[in-house]
Amino acid sequence: MLETTLIDYFQRYVAISSQSDAGKTCSPTTEGQRELASLLKSDLAVLGYNNTELLDSGILIAHLAGNKPEAKSIGFVAHLDTVDVGLSPDIHPQIRCYDGTPLCLNTETGFSISEDTHPELNKYVGQEILFTDGSSVLGADNKAAISVMMTLAKTLAESECTHGDVYFAFVPDEEIGLRGAKQLPLDRFPVEHCYTIDCCERGEVIFETFNAGSALLTIDGITAHPMSAKNVLVNPNLVAADFINLLGDMGKPEQTEGREGYFWVTDITGNQNRATVSVAIRDFDQASYDERKQYLETVGAFLKAKHPKAEIQLVVSDVYSNISQAMGEDTGALDRLYDALADLDIPAKTIAMRGGTDGSALSAKGLFTPNFFTGAHNFHSSYEFLPIPSFADSYRVAHRLVEMA
Ligand SMILES: [Zn+2]
Numbered sequence: 001m002l003e004t005t006l007i008d009y010f011q012r013y014v015a016i017s018s019q020s021d022a023g024k025t026c027s028p029t030t031e032g033q034r035e036l037a038s039l040l041k042s043d044l045a046v047l048g049y050n051n052t053e054l055l056d057s058g059i060l061i062a063h064l065a066g067n068k069p070e071a072k073s074i075g076f077v078a079h080l081d082t083v084d085v086g087l088s089p090d091i092h093p094q095i096r097c098y099d100g101t102p103l104c105l106n107t108e109t110g111f112s113i114s115e116d117t118h119p120e121l122n123k124y125v126g127q128e129i130l131f132t133d134g135s136s137v138l139g140a141d142n143k144a145a146i147s148v149m150m151t152l153a154k155t156l157a158e159s160e161c162t163h164g165d166v167y168f169a170f171v172p173d174e175e176i177g178l179r180g181a182k183q184l185p186l187d188r189f190p191v192e193h194c195y196t197i198d199c200c201e202r203g204e205v206i207f208e209t210f211n212a213g214s215a216l217l218t219i220d221g222i223t224a225h226p227m228s229a230k231n232v233l234v235n236p237n238l239v240a241a242d243f244i245n246l247l248g249d250m251g252k253p254e255q256t257e258g259r260e261g262y263f264w265v266t267d268i269t270g271n272q273n274r275a276t277v278s279v280a281i282r283d284f285d286q287a288s289y290d291e292r293k294q295y296l297e298t299v300g301a302f303l304k305a306k307h308p309k310a311e312i313q314l315v316v317s318d319v320y321s322n323i324s325q326a327m328g329e330d331t332g333a334l335d336r337l338y339d340a341l342a343d344l345d346i347p348a349k350t351i352a353m354r355g356g357t358d359g360s361a362l363s364a365k366g367l368f369t370p371n372f373f374t375g376a377h378n379f380h381s382s383y384e385f386l387p388i389p390s391f392a393d394s395y396r397v398a399h400r401l402v403e404m405a
Contacts, residue, residue, distance in 0.1 A: 003392055009147035014139045017089040020081035020173045028058030028172030033080040047157045057183050058172040071164025071405045075191030077358050078145035079174030083380050088136040100125040106134045120377050130386040138384035140376035145197035148395045164405045167191050174358050178320050181358035193333040194369040196359045199379050202390040207370040208352040209360045211289035212319040213281040215296050217243050220311040223272045234309045236275035243277055246299045259284045259352050320356045326363035334370050340400040372397055
């Protein structure tokens with residue numbers, strides 16, 4: 001049965017802790033991700049996929065040759081890592097039927113979930129749902145997608161259906177800046193239609209994400225004893241405060257929604273000698289995004305003029321770009337996705353995602369890559385949950401896309 005296969009794969013893959021580590025520069029950043037990629041490679045070998053490539057970077061690519069020459073080649077991408085938000089790296093999923101009343105998920109800690117705080121549960125009364133035990137995220141982001149792709153790999157290997165070339169890519173370190181997808185060698189993943197399967201509730205389609213950048217301001221001041229500080233001491237912390245105040249009214253995450261962009265001050269460090277401020281830059285519209293970067297440069301120049309004795313350095317870099325910018329004239333991949341949803345009677349919910357997916361990195365490389373749902377809610381939280389009927393529908397969409405290619 002479809003659901004059993006999906007759940008078996010899911011439990012098998014969440015059993016491997018695979019948080020990524022933003023503090024590391026190697027790829028993958030953690031051994032758990034490599035271990036998961038190796039397990040997938042061996043599971044694929046059992047299904048008859050003997051030509052999978054596990055690259056040094058931790059990227060795993062599998063290919064099923066097509067038997068329908070006129071069909072488009074299609075690729076699916078999922079990420080191996082689970083986000084580290086300070087919760088336990090080990091995941092203990094449980095399946096519970098939600099009956100509409102508050103649900104205790106951990107009798108020891110009293111961790112529970114209810115519609116008071118999570119009204120989205122109301123859509124799933126009477127359904128079997130995968131939950132956490134409150135100590136970790138569920139990891140449906142993105143092991144639900146990995147399970148969908150493995151189930152699809154299994155179905156295609158075992159059935160006689162006709163299809164074009166199908167590629168599967170499992171990439172590391174999505175949660176720490178889409179690092180794996182940025183390294184995916186497209187010559188080994190030569191697909192015409194590409195999709196990520198990530199986050200989001202049943203029916204959700206994403207073909208617009210933020211343009212994203214980061215800025216790091218470093219201020220070296222001049223230290224002095226306060227008794228002889230007049231006209232000598234340059235306090236880098238106050239320059240940092242000036243900088244943050246100047247970002248003031250151009251949007252903050254907590255004040256914006258929909259298609260509004262923002263500056264997000266993510267980190268501040270400071271002592272008497274040096275201060276740093278890290279800022280995330282986000283905007284859907286390319287022109288507005290460019291204006292934000294330009295504004296930061298203007299602020300940097302202003303601070304240098306105002307504090308001539310401080311040494312001020314501003315580094316602004318692009319992190320990923322809006323998927324829709326890679327769509328161009330050929331909307332085939334997206335049209336097919338909407339057709340697949342329509343065929344399956346799943347109402348499409350298109351959202352402009354206030355974040356990025358691996359598709360943002362692939363689209364920046366020129367491969368237009370829309371995203372569709374895994375069915376999960378509340379990712380990056382211990383309240384993450386995955387209704388099993390939605391999980392099965394995620395699989396059905398992937399399968400339908402292959403049939404339609
Ligand atoms: Zn994800």
